Amino acid sequence: MMETTNPASVSSQAQARENPLSYRPLILAGLVLGLGQGGFFDxxxxxxxxxxxxxxxxxxxxxxxxxxELNTFGDGLFHLFDWLLTLVGIFLLWRAGQQAKDAWSGRVFLGALLLGAGLFNLVEGILDHHLLGIHHLKPGAHELLWDLGFLGSGVLLISIGVLLIQATMKESGTLTP
Structure with missing residues (x-):
């Protein structure tokens, strides 16, 4: 049995290869916003x-x-950093929206947000909980399990984010972000 090919589909695929849309600006904006929002959630x-x-x-x-007083000051610096990341992420999202050559996808953006939030958990957890030891997620009984769970949540968010981005890119025929 012979398969038929939709000429419009072939034409749009050829055009996509000639003028590929880029998800990179959208992913970067979502990643930075995800880092800021992950920090705010924490x-x-x-x-x-x-x-x-x-x-x-x-x-x-x-x-x-x-x-x-010291801990409130530290929390304030932490929130200031999260706020700055969020502002940079909003600017990057705005700038990505100004580019007609850039692709837009809610699923890619959500994936990038989750990727950023997961990276926040992973990096903050490794640095603050394990390397610097300046705090633990929940001090006391089972604090190591709480800290490892925090790292695990980061890995899970990163994995979901990457899967969402890759699935969308595969469906759109985009080989690179």
Missing amino acids: GIVFHQLLQWHHMFSSIETDMTIAGM
Whole structure:
């Protein structure tokens, strides 16, 4: 049995090879926004709502006024960094939207956001929880398990993000981001 090929599909595939759309600006914007939002999630949920730790809680207890001042200052610096990442991500997203040659996809953008949030968890978890030891996700009993779970959530978010981006690129016939 002979397969028929849709001429419009062949034409659009040939045009895509000649003038490939790039997801790179959208991925970069989503990645930076994901890093900022991952930090905000960590700071709002773990530092403020659950109050499991503060930025320097393994260095100075938050049970004294001086310790609470240091930890509040550290949390403020942390949120400032998250805010700056978010502003840069918004600018990158705006700039990507100005380029007609760049591809747009909600699935690629979501994948990049998840990739950024996962990278945040992985990098922050390795640096702050394990290498520097300035705080743990949930100090006390089973703190290593909590810290490893945090790293695992980063790996999971990264994996989902990469799968979303790759699936969209495969469907669109794009070989590179």
